[in-house]
Amino acid sequence: MAVALIAHGGAGKWRPGSDDDAVAGLADAVEAGRRVLLAGGSSLDAVCETVVRLEDNPIYNAGTGAVLNFDGFCELDASVMESRESRAGAVSGLQRVKNPVLVARKVMEETDHVMLTGDGAQRFARVMGFPDHDPVTPARRADWMDKRNRVDEILGQRALKMRKFLQEHPEYAGGTVGAAAVDSRGVLAAATSTGGVTLKMVGRVGDSPVPGAGNYADVRMAASATGTGEFVLRSLATRAIAERMGQGEALEQALEAVLAQLGRDYDADVGLIAVDAAGTPVARHRTRDMPHAWFSGEGPVASRMRVPPA
């Protein structure tokens, strides 16, 4: 069977000058996942390897370098899902761990649960051997200070409702990472990891750890979503792609239809990547940018900042 993998580094708007680094980081991460698949490894191993590389790269909003919440610390969300038995594992609001995606995988493999949150997730991570790690980088701290000051100026007492502000400042959202893959046994898997949205309320959980919203895999496809998570949660976007495929649509058609619906319903600033069981990778987004990289079969890794207009 044809192996394939696709990964994204977040739908949004990249700072001028950082485009090349964002695309190169995706290409490196997908190359790591490609090596796993070509050596006969599982799609789950491949998406985890890819996402770990992206979590460890501080330019993305996941793991080290994740954005800070309103109070100035990181709360990390991540999940994995595999088509075999529809297995899923997730963490939300997890603090002080280097690779949340690997903790999510442990939840799937070592517990009867699907998601652990907050203190419980952190305690579980420590029991599983994940040491204390501060994901806050000096660059993100400085960025938070700047944005926090300006939010107070712009929103004043209305800081709990940030939707309009985020629409006007797309650079405040974005940077979530995710990967989807199919392996030589035809098993599909997806993994997604994020710090969420800059200046989010403490305790806010986005779409990334929720199966069927920010991350999903079944026997037809595996997908990861990015962008403002509330829209992805409300639409269960990745699951919606699978349902359309169940009604006979091809992956590209199904993904485009779900994205178009997100546009009609919410004018949502989101992006989606997915791969089907035949090894077809697809990426689309409603934001200016969504760095992504992919490979299929014997082909090399390709990467770019955005999907060109049709």
Ligand code: GLY
């Ligand atoms: N899509 C990431 C988030 O909204 O948390």
